[in-house]
Amino acid sequence: MTTALLWFRRDLRLSDNPALVEAVREADEVVGVFCLDPALLGPAGDVRRHHLFRTLAALDGSMDGNLVVRAGDPTSVIPELAVEVEAASVHLAEDFGPYGRRRDDAVAERVTGAGVELVRTGSAYAVPPGSIENKSGSPYKVFTPFSRAWRDHGWPAPVRRPSSIPWRSAPGDGIPDLPDIGDVDLPRAGEDAAGNRLDHFLRAKVEDYDEARDRPGADATSRLSPDLKWGTLHPRQVLARLGHTAGERTFATELCWREFYADVLFHRPESARESMDGKVGAMPWDRGAGADELFVAWTEGRTGFPIVDAGMRQLLAEGWMHNRVRMITASFLVKDLHLDWQRGARWFMQNLVDGDLASNQHGWQWTAGTGTDAAPFFRIFNPTTQGQRFDPDGTYVRRWIPELAGVPSKWVHTPADAPDGVPAGYPEPIVDHREEREESLRRYGATR
Secondary structure, X not given: OOEEEEEEOOOOOOOOOHHHHHHHHHOOEEEEEEEEOHHXXXXXXXXXXXXXXXXXXXXXXXXXXXXXXXXXXXXXXXXXXXXXXXXXXXXXXXXXXXXXXXXXXXXXXXXHHOOOEEEEEEEOOOOOOOOOOOOOOOOOXXXXXXXXXXXXXXXXXXXXXXXXXXXXXXXXXXXXXXXXXXXXXXXXXXXXXXXXXXXXXXXXXXXXXXXXXXXXXXXXXXXXXXXXXXXXXXXXHHHOOOOOOHHHHHHHXXXXXXXXXXXXXXXXXXXXXXXXXXXXXXXXXXXXHHHHHHHHHHHHOOOOOHHHHHHHHHHHHHOOOOHHHHHHHHHHHHHHOOOOHHHHXXXXXXXXXXXXXXXXXXXXXXXXXXXXXXXXXXXXXOHHHHHHHHOOOOHHXXXXXXXXXXXXXXXXXXXXXXXXXXXXXXXXXXXXXXXXXXXXXXXXXXXX
């Protein structure tokens, strides 16, 4: 009787799971384990932990209650469990993040030292990071040529779920109690819920995705980012169902952005914490009590700029934010408040249910003008005109800022200019965008 240990991480599903298929092929019984790693849970925040624990509960249900959950450092937990259940092999999907690679190499050293084979099969990506190089053998630094090479490279079809999985249980610590997140409205968790969201998106939204995706009031995006983050849905499963309409091709491109950023992080692991353009990153950023007050106003959605405040309040209410608004709020923090992008990136990672290190950090660097394929620093979003362009009738703003519910559309993005002034309870603008834009350009010019 041979036993395989299947180590779940960002692949919390049973369908299209190559590591599971390989474990079932090799062994007579499979022990499925998830390790609650304090190094990853600590920075996650209650919202992401809450969603993770519900996702684990859904996975456990699909495994007939056989999921083993243990808490602790995986470099100890996994080798010890492998020896305990007398596993001949440990199966996992490859992790390409900087921490994940170090962790997995340490686990590999310990399990192989105990006479257990470590087998890496598949990854969280359609095209694993490091697979695509330009003609000179170097990684791509710009998205557009990467996207062409990504499409040309292609990806395998989803693999079938094994018809029968011989699960074996083992003692564990159990799934922790759900953190108290108040009234935060999170999506349903688990593989079935992810499949239902994909079905709904393809049936009702993808046709108009090309034009509607930038309008936050339209609810026209897929909402699949938490599923892709935790692997309740693999991008391969999405790509296999996409055709060639404008909306479908645009959505595939959005998936490619996720894979591009993972590739950048793979080649430049320091970019998770450091600006890739050191000159721009070394600009003087504001610090001290005044800067802290501005940061708190930003986090609470009290800046007096409606599209910014609506986005920050959506983040607190749903653990999620529309992508266009993520760019607007990030630009405001960096270029209107003159605060370092790392500070905003940490806040997002603490509060986003879909918080993904590669996508989050490099999305912030794109906006801050410090990253690979970044928008130039001097491309400074005007939060008022961005709101007027992408939320022209104020649907999104009114949804998240009840103080502005009665303001006519003409003034909803500039309530300070309305004949009756700013409604009671809503703040005046905390900065003058025109002045702060000039200040940002002055600071940028000094770096040149």
